[in-house]
Amino acid sequence: MKILSAEQLSEADKVTINKQNITSEELMERAATLVFNEINNRLQGAPIPIKIFCGIGNNGGDGLVVARHLIQHGYHVTVYVVNYTDKRSDDFLANYEKLKNITNDWPKLIKDKGGFPEINIGDFVIDAIFGIGLNRPIEGWVADLVKMINESQAFTLSVDMPSGLFADKTPGRNTAIIEANYTLSFQSPKLVFFLPETMDYVGDLQVLDIGLDREFIGKAESGIYLIEKQEAISMYKPRTNNSHKGDYGNVLIAGGSYGKIGSVLLTATAALRTGSGLCTINIPKCGYDIVQTGLPEAMVITDNENEALSSFPGNFNPDVVCFGMGAGTSSKTMEFFNDFLNTFKKPVLIDADGINLLSKNKELLRLIPENSVLTPHPGELKGLIGEWKDDFHKIKLVKDFSKKYKVIVLIKGAHTFTVEGDNLYINNSGNPGMATAGSGDVLSGIITSLMGQNYESVNAAVLGVYLHGLSGDIAASEIGYESVLAGDIAKNTGKAIRSLFNREVKELRNN
Numbered sequence: 001m002k003i004l005s006a007e008q009l010s011e012a013d014k015v016t017i018n019k020q021n022i023t024s025e026e027l028m029e030r031a032a033t034l035v036f037n038e039i040n041n042r043l044q045g046a047p048i049p050i051k052i053f054c055g056i057g058n059n060g061g062d063g064l065v066v067a068r069h070l071i072q073h074g075y076h077v078t079v080y081v082v083n084y085t086d087k088r089s090d091d092f093l094a095n096y097e098k099l100k101n102i103t104n105d106w107p108k109l110i111k112d113k114g115g116f117p118e119i120n121i122g123d124f125v126i127d128a129i130f131g132i133g134l135n136r137p138i139e140g141w142v143a144d145l146v147k148m149i150n151e152s153q154a155f156t157l158s159v160d161m162p163s164g165l166f167a168d169k170t171p172g173r174n175t176a177i178i179e180a181n182y183t184l185s186f187q188s189p190k191l192v193f194f195l196p197e198t199m200d201y202v203g204d205l206q207v208l209d210i211g212l213d214r215e216f217i218g219k220a221e222s223g224i225y226l227i228e229k230q231e232a233i234s235m236y237k238p239r240t241n242n243s244h245k246g247d248y249g250n251v252l253i254a255g256g257s258y259g260k261i262g263s264v265l266l267t268a269t270a271a272l273r274t275g276s277g278l279c280t281i282n283i284p285k286c287g288y289d290i291v292q293t294g295l296p297e298a299m300v301i302t303d304n305e306n307e308a309l310s311s312f313p314g315n316f317n318p319d320v321v322c323f324g325m326g327a328g329t330s331s332k333t334m335e336f337f338n339d340f341l342n343t344f345k346k347p348v349l350i351d352a353d354g355i356n357l358l359s360k361n362k363e364l365l366r367l368i369p370e371n372s373v374l375t376p377h378p379g380e381l382k383g384l385i386g387e388w389k390d391d392f393h394k395i396k397l398v399k400d401f402s403k404k405y406k407v408i409v410l411i412k413g414a415h416t417f418t419v420e421g422d423n424l425y426i427n428n429s430g431n432p433g434m435a436t437a438g439s440g441d442v443l444s445g446i447i448t449s450l451m452g453q454n455y456e457s458v459n460a461a462v463l464g465v466y467l468h469g470l471s472g473d474i475a476a477s478e479i480g481y482e483s484v485l486a487g488d489i490a491k492n493t494g495k496a497i498r499s500l501f502n503r504e505v506k507e508l509r510n511n
């Protein structure tokens with residue numbers, strides 16, 4: 001799904017009104033009725049106190065429409081108009097009149113702190129104060145109101161966006177923002193919903209298709225994509241009946257050092273479980289027995305050194321190499337890395353200590369083959385691109401880096417971002433059970449496997465991140481968040497692929 005900016009959404013709004021020959025008030029009615037339907041489905045007529053806080057722009061207008069429908073369906077509703085200015089939008093005013101026509105309980109105007117109502121923990125709060133029109137941080141008594149709503153701990157549902165969040169920029173420190181339990185957003189999720197600094201304000205997210213013009217959305221240049229099941233399905237390449245192991249990639253996983261051999265095992269297991277035809281592991285000697293016993297399906301090449309890798313096996317020509325997990329950053333391993341980058345010219349995957357070695361010796365960046373994939377976690381990323389001021393700055397730095405070195409860079413996190421030049425792919429699978437040692441090693445194995453199976457690097461990264469999250473979701477649903485081990489994520493990649501299609505294994509082939 002494309003993620004549009006606030007500006008593009010406002011434009012889509014205008015184009016839709018024009019093309020569908022409707023008024024903006026009708027579009028508001030359509031959008032806000034969908035919000036009402038969701039709330040009604042959820043509450044099923046429950047007699048709980050509903051407090052709706054409406055701004056005076058169109059977000060507030062949505063709130064008034066929702067209020068009207070709720071009242072007409074017999075809910076206990078109190079409407080508050082958060083009168084931060086007197087410049088009310090036309091559609092707000094039209095719906096204000098409509099609301100007054102159906103109830104004697106007219107909206108209560110809040111103009112300062114004196115007008116704040118009591119909010120109890122059992123209330124259902126609807127936040128329709130600001131939407132995509134917010135253009136400066138919330139201040140003064142309105143900020144106090146937001147704070148009061150948050151402190152009440154009442155269940156809070158935000159319409160379109162939690163008030164106080166900007167769709168496309170960082171909110172800045174200590175600003176007032178609604179901490180929603182649930183956000184019903186119109187047409188396109190907003191970028192800030194997925195960033196580490198702002199995702200916690202959103203709560204559970206649901207996007208409502210309000211029927212904005214498809215052609216406009218199709219053509220809109222966004223460069224930001226949310227990756228969900230549909231996108232994953234469109235990237236997946238089925239296996240063919242008439243095939244053999246040579247068709248599914250020969251991958252080399254190089255890494256590990258004394259005490260960290262398990263990392264390579266996890267990566268190789270994930271690669272094989274994602275479908276690699278052949279997998280060879282390159283480790284220091286000390287790992288030989290561990291790896292041969294732990295994963296008999298893999299072949300092993302040992303280094304001359306006992307405890308860390310020191311020289312790249314140049315006489316071996318795999319389809320793709322993945323380097324770095326558990327490798328350490330000793331000078332010997334730096335020699336290995338140097339050797340490797342000077343020898344191997346097809347796209348590679350560099351993870352963990354591979355990234356740390358790049359940060360130690362930035363000269364090596366120029367040697368990375370085009371279309372390689374780098375998979376740093378935030379700590380490793382800092383070594384590569386330096387400190388960032390906020391999430392938007394981080395994205396800019398990573399885009400610049402990706403363009404400069406022609407590589408694909410992941411920003412790993414609860415929503416992993418895959419950055420390829422100016423394109424951002426935001427992953428929407430995964431869960432907190434995946435915050436466990438070795439989870440990243442598994443991800444590297446999955447992506448490397450796909451690269452070896454002839455997926456374009458960017459698709460291997462985007463699909464690999466999605467499958468990794470989905471495998472983690474399957475593992476967590478079976479054994480609970482706390483118990484998920486990285487090995488469980490590796491084990492479930494096959495189930496993840498199958499679940500994309502809800503079909504029997506036999507049907508997942510190209511005949």
Ligand SMILES: NC(=O)C1=CN([C@@H]2O[C@H](COP(=O)(O)OP(=O)(O)OC[C@H]3O[C@@H](n4cnc5c(N)ncnc54)[C@H](OP(=O)(O)O)[C@@H]3O)[C@@H](O)[C@H]2O)[C@@H](O)CC1
Nearest residue numbers: 009013028057058059130131132133134135136137138160
């Ligand atoms: N796009 C779509 O597809 C559809 C959108 N719809 C809905 O419209 C919403 C957008 O509505 P909107 O443009 O009227 O803006 P909104 O968020 O209500 O607030 C703007 C008002 O706030 C003011 N203001 C700003 N910052 C401020 C501050 N810090 N402190 C104080 N005031 C501040 C600003 O005035 P200013 O003072 O800047 O002149 C202005 O008066 C959108 O989120 C969705 O809910 C649907 O109905 C239909 C389909």
Ligand SMILES: Nc1ncnc2c1ncn2[C@@H]1O[C@H](COP(=O)(O)OP(=O)(O)O)[C@@H](O)[C@H]1O
Nearest residue numbers: 377413414430431432434435437438439440441
């Ligand atoms: N809360 C979370 N939700 C979804 N995915 C997560 C979460 N926490 C971690 N992950 C995923 O787990 C992986 C952790 O990678 P990394 O930090 O490199 O782990 P390690 O170094 O232990 O292998 C990343 O792919 C990340 O996206």
Ligand SMILES: [K+]
Nearest residue numbers: 127130161163
């Ligand atoms: K809102």
